[in-house]
Amino acid sequence: MAGSLGAARGDGDMTVLVLDCDGVVISGHAEGGRWDRHVLRDLGLKPELLQARFFQPHWRHIEIGRADLFEVLERIWPELECAAAPRDVVRYWFDNDATKNADVLAAVDAWRAAGRPAFLGTTQEHHRARHLWEVLGLKNHFDGMLYSAQLGARKPDADYFARAQARLPVAAPGEVVFLDDTAANVEAARAHGWRAFHFKAAADLRAALRASGSGTD
Numbered sequence: 001m002a003g004s005l006g007a008a009r010g011d012g013d014m015t016v017l018v019l020d021c022d023g024v025v026i027s028g029h030a031e032g033g034r035w036d037r038h039v040l041r042d043l044g045l046k047p048e049l050l051q052a053r054f055f056q057p058h059w060r061h062i063e064i065g066r067a068d069l070f071e072v073l074e075r076i077w078p079e080l081e082c083a084a085a086p087r088d089v090v091r092y093w094f095d096n097d098a099t100k101n102a103d104v105l106a107a108v109d110a111w112r113a114a115g116r117p118a119f120l121g122t123t124q125e126h127h128r129a130r131h132l133w134e135v136l137g138l139k140n141h142f143d144g145m146l147y148s149a150q151l152g153a154r155k156p157d158a159d160y161f162a163r164a165q166a167r168l169p170v171a172a173p174g175e176v177v178f179l180d181d182t183a184a185n186v187e188a189a190r191a192h193g194w195r196a197f198h199f200k201a202a203a204d205l206r207a208a209l210r211a212s213g214s215g216t217d
Helices: 039-043 047-063 068-079 084-095 100-112 126-135 158-166 184-193 202-211
Strands: 016-019 118-122 146-147 176-180 195-198
Touching: 016 100, 016 146, 039 047, 039 084, 047 068, 068 126, 084 126, 100 118, 100 202, 126 158, 158 184, 176 184, 176 202, 184 195, 195 202
Parallel strands: 016 118, 016 176, 118 146, 176 195
Antiparallel strands: none
């Protein structure tokens, strides 16, 4: 994955598409809802305990690259009262938070077929970023992934957008078309100067591209 998750700056005069991952390109469990909807039944892990002992106290450091997912899990695992191994739970998580939005990917593929670059702009820790890119094959649909653990900042922090833009082949922020399902991230991107749109369905992506004069229909 090294060398695939960024791009050298170009000479500008190019519209670049940047999409959030979870909630836009990836929609979670195949049955709908969160990846952990059956984790108690399948692995004996209480999701509320996972939230209280792992995600709430540790996740912010993990998702900006200041701590490693597996190192933290191994350290706090006895608190989670789960018979399964940490790596089994992570594998279950990654496998069940992996439903690809085919309509979105089709629009991205059409965009790139016209010679225009597309990137993922997402809040991810290192291990799931590699899983999304390599195992789920998002590398086949995007030119790179700009993720929080790589950049040391998360959305909607201003540093995230500044550091992400530095890795894009653009000369000005207005050359970036960005879609995210979280309103705060959209507002932060607009404040940075990106042409940002709130995503609810694939039709929003198509409309944003038409509004940018680069429709794929």
